[in-house]
Amino acid sequence: MKVTSFHFMPYRDLPDDFDKRYDSAWVDAPWWELGDATKVGDYYNWSLDELMHAAKMGFDGLGTNEHHQNVYGFMCNPNLFGAALAKMTRDQGMDDVALVQLGATVSSTSPPIRIAEEYAVLDCISGGRLVAGLPLGLGCDADISYGVTPIEQRERWREAIDLMVKAWTADEFFAWNGKYFQLPKVNLWPRPVQDPHPPMLIPGAASSSTWDYCHDRDLPYAYLSYFGGKSAENVMDRFWDRASAKDKDSNPYRASMLQLVGVAETDEQAHELYAPHIEHFYHKALHLPLHYLAPPGYSDYKSLVNLFSSGMLKYMDYTVDLKPLKAKDMADEGFVVLGSPATVREQLEHMVRRLNVGHLMVVLQFGSMPHQQAMDNIEMFGREVLPHLQTIWQDDGWENPWWPKRLNKAPVR
Amino acid sequence: MDAPTVETIQIRHCNFEAKVKVGGAGSPVVYLHTAGGPRWDAFLDALSEHHTVYAPDHPGTGDTARDSIYDIRSLWDLVLIYDEILDALGLDSVPVVGSSFGGMIACEVAAHRPERVSRMVLLDPIGLWREDTPVTPYMLLPQDKLVATLFSNFEAKPVQDFLTLPTDPQELALAMADSVWALGATGKFVWPIPDKGLAGRMHRITAPTLIIWGEDDALISSVYADDFASGIADSRIEIIKGAGHVPQWEQLDTVRPLVLDFLAR
Numbered sequence: 001m002k003v004t005s006f007h008f009m010p011y012r013d014l015p016d017d018f019d020k021r022y023d024s025a026w027v028d029a030p031w032w033e034l035g036d037a038t039k040v041g042d043y044y045n046w047s048l049d050e051l052m053h054a055a056k057m058g059f060d061g062l063g064t065n066e067h068h069q070n071v072y073g074f075m076c077n078p079n080l081f082g083a084a085l086a087k088m089t090r091d092q093g094m095d096d097v098a099l100v101q102l103g104a105t106v107s108s109t110s111p112p113i114r115i116a117e118e119y120a121v122l123d124c125i126s127g128g129r130l131v132a133g134l135p136l137g138l139g140c141d142a143d144i145s146y147g148v149t150p151i152e153q154r155e156r157w158r159e160a161i162d163l164m165v166k167a168w169t170a171d172e173f174f175a176w177n178g179k180y181f182q183l184p185k186v187n188l189w190p191r192p193v194q195d196p197h198p199p200m201l202i203p204g205a206a207s208s209s210t211w212d213y214c215h216d217r218d219l220p221y222a223y224l225s226y227f228g229g230k231s232a233e234n235v236m237d238r239f240w241d242r243a244s245a246k247d248k249d250s251n252p253y254r255a256s257m258l259q260l261v262g263v264a265e266t267d268e269q270a271h272e273l274y275a276p277h278i279e280h281f282y283h284k285a286l287h288l289p290l291h292y293l294a295p296p297g298y299s300d301y302k303s304l305v306n307l308f309s310s311g312m313l314k315y316m317d318y319t320v321d322l323k324p325l326k327a328k329d330m331a332d333e334g335f336v337v338l339g340s341p342a343t344v345r346e347q348l349e350h351m352v353r354r355l356n357v358g359h360l361m362v363v364l365q366f367g368s369m370p371h372q373q374a375m376d377n378i379e380m381f382g383r384e385v386l387p388h389l390q391t392i393w394q395d396d397g398w399e400n401p402w403w404p405k406r407l408n409k410a411p412v413r
Numbered sequence: 414m415d416a417p418t419v420e421t422i423q424i425r426h427c428n429f430e431a432k433v434k435v436g437g438a439g440s441p442v443v444y445l446h447t448a449g450g451p452r453w454d455a456f457l458d459a460l461s462e463h464h465t466v467y468a469p470d471h472p473g474t475g476d477t478a479r480d481s482i483y484d485i486r487s488l489w490d491l492v493l494i495y496d497e498i499l500d501a502l503g504l505d506s507v508p509v510v511g512s513s514f515g516g517m518i519a520c521e522v523a524a525h526r527p528e529r530v531s532r533m534v535l536l537d538p539i540g541l542w543r544e545d546t547p548v549t550p551y552m553l554l555p556q557d558k559l560v561a562t563l564f565s566n567f568e569a570k571p572v573q574d575f576l577t578l579p580t581d582p583q584e585l586a587l588a589m590a591d592s593v594w595a596l597g598a599t600g601k602f603v604w605p606i607p608d609k610g611l612a613g614r615m616h617r618i619t620a621p622t623l624i625i626w627g628e629d630d631a632l633i634s635s636v637y638a639d640d641f642a643s644g645i646a647d648s649r650i651e652i653i654k655g656a657g658h659v660p661q662w663e664q665l666d667t668v669r670p671l672v673l674d675f676l677a678r
Contacts (some may be wrong), residue, residue, distance in 0.1 A: 031461055144553065147605045151482065151597045179486070291555050297597025297604075301479040309586035 001352060001392040002403060004061030004100045005054030005378065006258060006361040008073030009081075010285055012368045013039060018071075018284045019323065025287040026070040026140040046371040047075075048084055053375055054364070055089050057382025060390070060407070061098035062089075063361055065203075066105050067138070068145035072285040079104055080117040086126035098404050099126055100361070102203055103133025104224065107153050108146040111181050112160035116167045116188055123192035129404050130198040133222070134161055140292040151297030154209070156180045161200075168197040199402045201256070205293075206235045207303060208242065213259040214254075215246040220402040222237065222256035222361065226286060228334035229351030231259060238353040252358035252393055253400040258318065259348065260336045262362045263380045267339040273373065275327035278336050280367030282322045320400065341384030348389060358393050358400065415462075419476050424497040427484045431498050432476035434468040435459020442508045442676060443499070444468040445515030447659075448551070448603075450595030451475040455571040456661040459669045460510070464676065469498050471514075473598030474591070482598040488609055491602060492521050494620070499529060508532040508676050509620075513539055513658065514599045515631075517611065520641075524614040532556060533620040534672050535641060537630050537658050542608035546634045551601050564657045566631035571662035575676050615644030622673045624647040627656030 014034065015021065022029050051062045064078035064083055075081050082099050085090040089097055099122055106112040121129040136157045142148040148156065159178045166174065176183040176263070192198050203222040204210035214221045221239060225232050236257070240250060248254070262274035299307065322330075331338045337347045352360055364381055365374035400408060417436030422429055434453055438643035442464040444457060451470045460466050472494065473482030480596035485491055495518065499507065509530045511519030516538025539548060549562055564572050579585045602609065622645045626635040637652045651671055661672075 136658075143605070149601055149604045150552075151601045155483065289555060291553070295597075295600075296552050296593045297600050299593075301473075301590060301594050304590035306588060308589045309583060 001389050002060040002061045002098075002253075002400070003386055003389050004098070004359065004361045005051060005059045006063035006065075006102070006363050007047050007051055007102070007365060008065065008189075008285075008363065009043060009075045010073050010281075010367065011035075011040070011071035012043060012370070014280065014284050015072060015370070019287040022287070024140075024289050024292055025072050025285055026292055027144050029071050032336045038109045042371075044081075046374070047365070048081060048088075050365050050371070050374050050378060051085055052088055052092075052383065053378050054375040055094045055097045056087075057378060058386060059097060059382065061100040063100040063102050065102045065133070065135070066141070070140070072288075072368065077104065077118075078102070078277060079115075079122060080221065082122045082130075083125060086122050086129070086319075090126060095127060095129065096407055098129050098131050098407050100131040100201070101133050102201065102361075103135055105135055105137040105142055105146075106160035106164060107137050107157035108142040108148045111183060112163055113167050113183070113186065115160075116164040117190070118200075119198060120164055120188065120190045120192045123194055123198050124190050127200075128193035128406055130192065130194065131201050131402075131404065132198040133201045133203055134164075135203045136207075138293055139233055139295045140288070143295050143298060144292065149297070152180065152293045153298060154300065158213070165197060168192060192394075194404060199404065201402065203256075207299075208238070208306075209300065209303065211239050211242045212246075215243050215248050218248070220254050220256065220359070221289070222258065222359070224258045226258075226260065226282070226335060228259065228336070229257070229347075229355060230334040232351075232355055236357070240356060250356060251398045252356045252396075253398055253402055255355070255357040256359035257352065257355055257357040258361040258363065259351070260366050261343055261344060261348070261381060261385075262336060262338045262364075262378075263344050263377055263385060265340060267343055270327065270338045270340065271331065274336070274338055274369070277367035277369040277373075278327040278330055282325065282335070285367060286322060341380065344381070344385050345388050348385070349392060352389075352392060360389060417457075417466070422498060422501045424494065424501060425632055426493045426497050427472075427486075427490055429472060429481055429494055429654075430478065431494070431501075432470045433498065433502065434463065434470070434475075434675075436468075437464055437466050438463040441465050441467060441502075442510060443504065444545065444621075445511040445518050446471065447512045448514040448596055448599040450591060452575070454574075454662065455665055456668070459665065460672070463673055467502055467504070469495070471595070471599055471614045473541040474595045479594060482601060485601070488521065488602045489539065491518065492525050492558065495522050496526055496529070505529070508534070510534040510536070510672065511538060512536040512661065514603065516540070517603070517607070520611055520615060520618065520645075523620050523641065524617040527617050527619040530618070532676060532678075533618070533622040533645075534675060535622060535624050536661055536668075537626050537633060538624075539607045539633055539642060540609070540611040541637055541640050541644075542606060543637065543640065546636050547615070548607055548633045549631060550605075551632055552596055552604065562631045562657075563659060564663060565627065565631070566655050566657070566663035569663045569665065571665060572659070575662065612640075612644060615641070616646075618645045619647070623650055624650045625660055625671065626650065626652050626657055627660040627663060628652050628654050629656065630658045632658040
């Protein structure tokens with residue numbers, strides 16, 4: 001299995017009454033009341049240090065993403081951070097780690113070949129270690145923060161990906177006369193090192209339209225859930241049902257799962273150490289009203305009917321009122337995997353086998369977790385858990401065509 | 414009042430299959446609905462006692478194909494669609510009544526083809542923007558706050574009718590999906606700021622225009638009435654007390670005679 005250390009880069013210090021004071025952690029949390037640029041400088045530097053520590057510990061990938069106008073995570077352009085990581089890992093002899101950009105939002109970048117260029121830059125600097133994530137983008141990011149028309153967002157995303165792939169691969173000048181983008185003469189500089197282009201990865205939040213998109217194009221899917229393996233069973237079962245309906249095999253590398261993890265010497269210590277940061281994450285960073293996730297038009301009509309008639313929300317667990325839940329409740333529900341290395345190994349192995357996922361993205365710094373604690377978590381996970389996870393699926397004979405070719409070596413460094 | 418019939422019109426522009434609710438008898442009046450989607454309401458019942466009312470569904474809403482909205486690429490296309498709908502209905506010059514989003518579209522049609530709109534009634538239209546009194550971003554509101562923004566007189570029967578949801582779960586799901594989708598399909602032409610240049614086109618409007626505004630409108634303040642009035646040469650304003658964004662529901666007894674008298678001239 002490929003294990004990526006994924007980082008949101010959250011605002012780590014928020015007032016206790018944050019979720020009562022503001023309607024949402026997104027868009028509505030005012031910088032002028034909460035933000036401190038000096039602290040943010042520390043957060044960005046710590047986050048890069050934490051990712052570099054993960055590289056040193058032998059993780060297969062380093063993950064960053066794009067969000068805007070919120071306290072949850074604000075790497076406004078993940079490629080700024082990807083560039084720093086590409087250079088530092090190369091210089092420090094850790095050029096066997098993938099850069100999983102999960103990623104830059106093509107639907108809200110105009111023109112989207114800007115992302116094609118930036119991804120190519122990362123692939124060049126890193127010597128072919130890029131995984132090109134292509135998220136649709138949340139409504140609050142793309143529509144509210146960046147002004148994209150909700151009903152056009154999915155079509156823009158599809159067109160932007162087509163344009164990006166053509167710009168990476170065409171051996172001729174071309175004009176792009178699309179519905180949303182028009183360019184008179186395309187001749188992309190630079191192009192990626194990976195041939196024909198870096199592997200692509202489609203993250204999502206349980207939309208069946210996104211699954212179909214993946215299966216139709218043979219692209220892998222990353223389920224970005226914060227509600228753990230138990231709640232993901234419904235979603236991933238339906239993902240695999242869709243795969244077999246479209247005659248796709250059950251290669252686990254078609255799927256990724258995201259998971260918050262806290263490791264300590266003992267289960268008790270883990271619960272005690274991580275509890276405040278779990279509550280910070282679920283009560284404050286995820287303080288996100290549903291109508292911000294998907295403004296009118298963002299979800300297509302069929303999805304809306306599904307949502308309102310079959311209680312699709314329950315599969316995503318956004319119906320759960322998180323505010324009354326204590327850290328222990330959320331650990332019991334499996335939202336967070338917490339415990340000694342043995343406990344964490346066992347729970348994660350059970351989860352990835354049950355969900356049939358070949359890529360795991362672990363979040364080891366979340367909420368208010370201080371820098372040193374995050375470094376310790378990465379260290380212990382890297383030493384005691386990671387080597388075990390990397391051997392999963394090793395003997396099942398599946399190819400992984402969705403990972404940079406030069407990094408597809410045998411696991412366990 | 415008899416239920417309206419639905420007329421299907423295949424038009425060439427954007428290959429759009431239009432659906433027009435038609436009800437009542439008398440001289441023709443066109444009604445353009447709000448961002449909330451089409452409804453044959455008490456106000457249209459009142460109009461149709463004296464007129465034949467033609468109420469087209471915005472693309473993607475009402476009886477039209479939900480996905481038809483994807484083929485309407487711009488506001489210009491939408492205006493041309495209405496122009497072709499009026500062609501097909503044989504309405505060379507006709508009074509147009511528009512509420513909120515429908516008011517904005519009425520203005521756009523009247524600015525594009527001034528001779529086509531003989532008289533115009535605007536009910537709390539959107540389409541202009543003032544820095545000192547911005548329009549409430551209604552597409553960003555949760556349902557309860559949207560309802561609180563729309564009305565000031567919740568007692569009025571048409572408002573109560575609107576707030577009464579179907580009890581059958583499947584009907585309720587469809588009603589909720591339709592309502593969100595109507596906001597999205599109309600939102601295509603107003604997102605993210607409902608100012609698409611109408612201020613620069615309004616001078617072309619020649620139709621005598623009655624501008625009606627709910628005094629307590631919390632979605633778009635009644636101060637905007639002056640901006641519409643100064644842009645449209647032959648216009649007058651009526652401010653309705655005890656009404657918010659939908660005066661034709663909240664104070665139907667006041668609005669009904671104002672509109673009928675104006676249309677009768």
